[in-house]
Amino acid sequence: MGELLTVQVRDCQIRTKPSFLGAVLATVHYGDRLSSVQTKDSWVKVSFSGAKQGWIHISALTDKEIVLHPSARQVSQSASSDELALAGKGFNKQVEEQFRQQNSQISFTWVDKIETYHVSQKEIGQFLEAGDLKPAGGAA
Amino acid sequence: MKQRKLSRRSFLATGARIGMTGLSLSASSLLLQGFDFGDLGSTLQQATKLADSATKSFNAVSKALEDITPEQEYYIGRTIGAIVLSKYKPYEQKASNRYLNLLGQSLARFSDLPELFDGYHFQILDSTEINAFATPSGMVFVTRGMLHCCAHEDALAAVLAHEIGHVQLKHGLQSIEKDRITKATSILAIEGTKNFAKSDIANLTSTFEDSINDITSSMINNGYSRSFENEADAAAVTLLKRVGYDPAGLIDMLQIMNKKLKPGGLDFAKTHPSPESRIESLKKLVSGAGAQAPQVAQQRRFETALKEV
DSSP, rough: OOEEEESSSSSSEEESSSTTTSOOOEEEEEEEEEEEEEEEEEEEEEEEEETTTEEEEEEGSSEEEEEOOOOOOOHHHHHTSSSSEEETTOOOOOHHHHHHHHHHTSSSSSHHTTTHHHHHHOHHHHHHHHHOOOOOOOOO | OOOOOOOOOOOHHHHHHHHHHHHHHHHHHHHHHTOHHHHHHHHHHHHHHHHHHHHHHHHHHHHHHHOOOOHHOOOOOOOOHHHHHHHBBOOOOOOHHHHHHHHHHHHHHTTSOOOOOOOOEEEEEEEOOOOOOOOSSSSEEEHHHHHHHHHHEEEEHHHHHHHHHHHHHTTTGGGSSHHHHHHHSOOOOOOTSSSOOOHHHHHHHHHHHHHHHHIIIIIIIOOHHHHHHHHHHHHHHHHHHHTTTTTTHHHHHHHHHHHHHOOOOOHHHSSSSSSHHHHHHTTTTTSSSSOOOHHHHHHHHHHHHHHOO
């Protein structure tokens, strides 16, 4: 209990209950640190903004600390540490840019476009309901 | 039991199974430490030692994959998506792609790996070839030819759930030679910045290209192993049941595919086990030979969205 966890995806939601059908309480971002209160199946109850609590899916979290803007000391520490990860280590935007310079025949235009396809929580709720689908994990 | 590692790697299908055994054995070895159990104790300690070494070797295998963070998966996946789209034209019609994303993203939220760095995205490819791909970052591609193998929403949900299965089970990333991952993750940013030195970026980009080649050669050119395909089918059945789709939809789709596939073709026929053998394996997981009559509203939206495809 009380273990510090880090958001390892670009952004994700904290919800009122351990289900994607739970109402959204807050959005957290890459590198944010949250304190775990309780776990239930694949969901972790976290505390945020002081006294508030809500649920977040375990796949959005890591027990490593992700450092977005590392200091010199943290860079050398991260080489031997299981607890520390640097944002942007290994394959990152800079590597993609270099790859694109060397492979100009491969276009990323459509990849960028496909990444803009978003479906909202409300639309998913409506889609499931209209299709008479009742996922295990509860209704909204 | 308190989970020691909260990383996404614990969701690897095989990893989760072995990992859980590993966790409970490690716990018992901790209990044994510092106590004198006499003969029984030493036998137990020996057994625990053996189990611990099994856990260690599992950890060594999963460690390499664990070093690939969701952020790195995202950059690997973007480039693989770009390569798929250099071989296949995207099908641009908005309504059908919109429907595909509604269905796919609804399914993905109930998968074992719902949170990815940039989430799941779905795109139809303008090709009559029967094929589907998923990048490690969750970009899923389905050809028009594959859509023609689906008679109802249960069947299309099964195709997407199978691809989500490949993402969740890290099948793409597992194609990367392990030493490349070690090489890539050992090159660190210049102190105090997020940037790499020039010589490092050249090394890293060449390792990146090699890793991309490892993935595309199995994902696009040669296909995954039969066991990966069976694992993805099993993950699909679990996900379909969880959301409320009829998993027999997968069998319906495979039966149509079986009729349409040309022997010796360069598409699914080349890269996947035969539909008959997949149906045979699925019979253990799904009762009934085919899906129930589709729900009316589902069938209406399925036909409306895909009528021009």
